[in-house]
Amino acid sequence: MCLYCEASFKQGSPNNVAEGLNASVPAPIVPAPPLATQGLPWHAAVDDAVAAIGEARREHGDTFATCHGRDRYLFTFTAAGVEAFYALPEDVASKGVADYLMLRRKLPDELFDGRRTLPGTLFRRGDVAVYLATLESALDATLAELGASGEVDVFDLTRRLGHRLGLASWAGAAAASGAAFERLVAAFDVLDGSDAFVHPDAMAAVAASGKAAETAALEEVVAVVGPLPPDDGLFGRVRAAWADEPDEDARRRGIGLDVALLHVASMSNLHAALGWALVDLAAHPDAVDRVRSGDADFTGRCALESTRLAQRSIMARTVLAPVSFSDGVSTYDVPPGWTIATLLPLLNTSAAPGLQDWDPDRWDRNRLRPVDGLASPQLVTAFGHGRHTCPAQPFSLAAMSTAMTRLVAAYDLEPRWTTYPAPVAAQIGGVARAAGPVPIGYAAR
Numbered sequence: 336m337c338l339y340c341e342a343s344f345k346q347g348s349p350n351n352v353a354e355g356l357n358a359s360v361p362a363p364i365v366p367a368p369p370l371a372t373q374g375l376p377w378h379a380a381v382d383d384a385v386a387a388i389g390e391a392r393r394e395h396g397d398t399f400a401t402c403h404g405r406d407r408y409l410f411t412f413t414a415a416g417v418e419a420f421y422a423l424p425e426d427v428a429s430k431g432v433a434d435y436l437m438l439r440r441k442l443p444d445e446l447f448d449g450r451r452t453l454p455g456t457l458f459r460r461g462d463v464a465v466y467l468a469t470l471e472s473a474l475d476a477t478l479a480e481l482g483a484s485g486e487v488d489v490f491d492l493t494r495r496l497g498h499r500l501g502l503a504s505w506a507g508a509a510a511a512s513g514a515a516f517e518r519l520v521a522a523f524d525v526l527d528g529s530d531a532f533v534h535p536d537a538m539a540a541v542a543a544s545g546k547a548a549e550t551a552a553l554e555e556v557v558a559v560v561g562p563l564p565p566d567d568g569l570f571g572r573v574r575a576a577w578a579d580e581p582d583e584d585a586r587r588r589g590i591g592l593d594v595a596l597l598h599v600a601s602m603s604n605l606h607a608a609l610g611w612a613l614v615d616l617a618a619h620p621d622a623v624d625r626v627r628s629g630d631a632d633f634t635g636r637c638a639l640e641s642t643r644l645a646q647r648s649i650m651a652r653t654v655l656a657p658v659s660f661s662d663g664v665s666t667y668d669v670p671p672g673w674t675i676a677t678l679l680p681l682l683n684t685s686a687a688p689g690l691q692d693w694d695p696d697r698w699d700r701n702r703l704r705p706v707d708g709l710a711s712p713q714l715v716t717a718f719g720h721g722r723h724t725c726p727a728q729p730f731s732l733a734a735m736s737t738a739m740t741r742l743v744a745a746y747d748l749e750p751r752w753t754t755y756p757a758p759v760a761a762q763i764g765g766v767a768r769a770a771g772p773v774p775i776g777y778a779a780r
């Protein structure tokens with residue numbers, strides 16, 4: 336999943352809406368859908384979050400509910416249900432509020448309050464070209480760090496590259512080098528909102544600590560970003576948004592928190608998707624040759640295909656006003672406070688035969704080619720459907736393609752994993768993170 340659409344900030348913070356919803360237990364859905372006893376990983380100890388929802392689906396069919404405390408989820412997996420899901424209007428069933436309810440398990444509320452530059456505004460005309468130019472410098476630094484040969488963990492490599500690219504893009508070149516970069520990397524590795532869905536089982540401990548480590552990391556980001564020099568890229572836009580704040584401390588703090596939110600949003604998926612793209616590429620020598628030959632269209636399709644296969648996203652909309660929701664079999668009256676959801680890993684690779692294979696040619700640019708037996712094209716996705724489709728898709732695919740091309744042009748890669756890497760089992764959102772080390776050897780060509 337991804338986060339922070341503007342609609343959820345209209346009232347200053349999605350917290351305002353969420354608090355209202357949390358005040359009472361939601362009324363029941365009419366007619367009552369089947370109720371699954373399987374828990375979600377925030378509520379109960381779950382070894383494999385996706386497998387648990389898959390088991391509930393096998394027991395109860397394609398539409399069912401789960402309840403825990405005040406939390407109420409209506410899951411749907413039918414073609415009509417998934418299409419109706421993507422068509423839900425934000426003011427009736429909100430993605431922003433659903434994301435916020437998940438992320439606040441990890442992130443301090445202050446990060447969301449009063450933001451002036453939101454992740455949904457990062458991709459205006461001309462922005463992507465600037466970020467991609469930044470990516471070339473980030474890749475220069477990455478190749479210099481790698482040297483002529485060695486072994487590296489694929490996901491450590493792509494995470495550090497993602498930090499470098501993001502921080503240079505949102506906070507200027509000075510944020511992506513030297514001591515400032517290292518301090519920001521350390522802080523953002525603690526202030527990582529994706530922990531809320533990658534390690535949901537760790538959120539009880541985060542709550543018990545009062546988010547102490549996360550709050551300290553946020554203060555560190557503010558301290559490092561404050562003195563950074565002005566920049567005429569996005570950092571200039573962030574600073575301009577705060578130019579009318581007369582109090583210098585409040586201005587610096589606002590700028591630091593805006594950068595923090597932008598970077599946390601960018602950490603959700605991109606580095607992990609690039610990691611899987613490199614894993615899949617390294618396992619397909621013919622594809623490496625095509626990428627090396629400069630076939631940009633093919634490289635983009637490789638990136639998209641790896642992202643599809645690695646999707647662990649829960650797609651969720653929190654109901655704000657009563658809504659009638661049809662899954663093609665039944666029509667449910669869903670009251671406010673419920674979250675309507677579907678889960679990509681239970682659809683992307685199994686909604687029709689053959690979808691479990693890595694095949695970049697199943698894409699025609701960014702569109703899935705017709706698949707025999709697929710009841711709806713919306714049952715498969717990498718970047719979403721409908722109005723919440725990821726605004727960063729063109730940037731992300733271009734960035735992944737550029738990084739893949741530069742790395743295989745510079746190095747011969749030798750996979751050193753014995754079996755295909757497994758995702759973190761408890762993860763229930765975003766692109767998969769690897770459960771263990773994924774070493775790869777590299778040697779300059």
Ligand code: HEM
Nearest residue numbers: 337338340454455601604605608650718719723725727731
């Ligand atoms: C490979 C990388 C990425 C993948 C696979 C991805 C995936 C997605 C998906 C599936 C959605 C729709 C979720 C839903 O409908 O519930 C989404 C939305 C979104 N993404 Fe991404 N994303 C990626 C990179 C990024 C980056 C780098 C950013 C920002 C820095 C970003 C910002 C957003 C925002 C703001 C939304 C919400 C749009 C809205 O609600 O209108 N994404 N993303």
